[in-house]
Amino acid sequence: MKANWNWLERLVFAVSCVFVAAVLGYVAVDAWTMDETPPDLVVTVGTPLRGSGYWRVPITVENRGEETAEEVRVGVDLRQGGEVRERSELFLSYVPRHSRREGWVTFIHEPSPAGLEARPLGYARP
Amino acid sequence: MDDARHEPEKDASPQRRRRPVMESLREYGRGIAGGLLFSLPLLYTMEVWWAGFIARPAHLLLYLLGTFVLLLGYNRYGGFRRDVDWSEVFTDSVEELGLGLLVSTGVLFLIGRITANSSWPEAVGMVTVEAGTVAIGISVGSAQFGGGGGKEGSEETEREAAEHVPGQLVIGFCGAVLFAANVAPTEEIVMIAVELTPGQLLGTAMLSLLLGGLILYQLDFTGARRFARHRRLGDVLMGTVITYALALASSALVLWFFGRFEGNGLSICVAQVVVLGFAGTLGASAGRLLIQS
Numbered sequence: 335m336k337a338n339w340n341w342l343e344r345l346v347f348a349v350s351c352v353f354v355a356a357v358l359g360y361v362a363v364d365a366w367t368m369d370e371t372p373p374d375l376v377v378t379v380g381t382p383l384r385g386s387g388y389w390r391v392p393i394t395v396e397n398r399g400e401e402t403a404e405e406v407r408v409g410v411d412l413r414q415g416g417e418v419r420e421r422s423e424l425f426l427s428y429v430p431r432h433s434r435r436e437g438w439v440t441f442i443h444e445p446s447p448a449g450l451e452a453r454p455l456g457y458a459r460p
Numbered sequence: 461m462d463d464a465r466h467e468p469e470k471d472a473s474p475q476r477r478r479r480p481v482m483e484s485l486r487e488y489g490r491g492i493a494g495g496l497l498f499s500l501p502l503l504y505t506m507e508v509w510w511a512g513f514i515a516r517p518a519h520l521l522l523y524l525l526g527t528f529v530l531l532l533g534y535n536r537y538g539g540f541r542r543d544v545d546w547s548e549v550f551t552d553s554v555e556e557l558g559l560g561l562l563v564s565t566g567v568l569f570l571i572g573r574i575t576a577n578s579s580w581p582e583a584v585g586m587v588t589v590e591a592g593t594v595a596i597g598i599s600v601g602s603a604q605f606g607g608g609g610g611k612e613g614s615e616e617t618e619r620e621a622a623e624h625v626p627g628q629l630v631i632g633f634c635g636a637v638l639f640a641a642n643v644a645p646t647e648e649i650v651m652i653a654v655e656l657t658p659g660q661l662l663g664t665a666m667l668s669l670l671l672g673g674l675i676l677y678q679l680d681f682t683g684a685r686r687f688a689r690h691r692r693l694g695d696v697l698m699g700t701v702i703t704y705a706l707a708l709a710s711s712a713l714v715l716w717f718f719g720r721f722e723g724n725g726l727s728i729c730v731a732q733v734v735v736l737g738f739a740g741t742l743g744a745s746a747g748r749l750l751i752q753s
Binding site: 338341342343346349350353360361428431432433436460 | 478479480481484485488510513514516517518520521524551554555556557558559561562577578579580581582584585587588591719
């Protein structure tokens, strides 16, 4: 039967086989190795930049857990002399597993990188 | 006359001549156009993107296998060639799944859903979920939009098609899934299900049954005479009920895949199945007649 195929049909079939096998293989391995850990969010704070009238701080949220986190709220505290001077929040609809999302929070006062404290405030299971 | 009618079947036999490249290129083109036609609403729906990365890998695997089984079923019973052998059905299905994956990757990339920042689980999940409908669309597209052949079978094959119950069940199931999957992932299904009163729900179920029966047996849809047996009243009633049952089953399956049952009480789950069953019925009746030639 294969002898009757023209080169395009053979090419499309070969590419399809590779693609299907790759996706099937990836998903199968993923299903096999996945364990049941809830979302584990790691928040990284970048270098503050001056904006128009406020300070912008880039935030990266990475999910190292095995489940997607939904409605993720991240709080960033600006501390000065041991007390919280200002607080900002970031909301992300989804952070899929093993993925990262980026955003910004803003402050009125100039933040020093050492005085910024960030953590996820909460998230839901989709 | 008789010769002309049998020509496409002669081409389809294993001993056929090698086809010109342009002809296969056109067939792939038709398939891809059909795939996009059926799946664009899903490619442009954010709940489907989310389903791609929320779904567990084991679910994705089941989804891929389920899609493949549907493709096998459709290629075996739905295409215009009823004399195809299983190896050809198998290679066609692999090709359609592969093209579905390629097309959905391309479109998701173009609409900015897959970027350099996307992680592998996220990208693969989205592509897989979208590829299912694209692949079935490709299968339907290459079988239905072809020029010549197909539409006119002999009296005998027509009667055979109507009598072939497993074949009709498979095609009905394909049609129901194809239509139900287009609306299942949206929030609207849950919203409607939660807000409907039991009376309205019953009304929806009755309307679905009525519509399914009318489309198959009364409204003179193209193909209704050929693909649905209606000799006695019993056939009509049975066909209507079976069609609705198919619609409900496929709706439940699709809802389960999109995680619509998780954490919901039984009454909400049933309500969702009935609400989506309306779309499923249209697919299993009108859709079923449209996607087979």
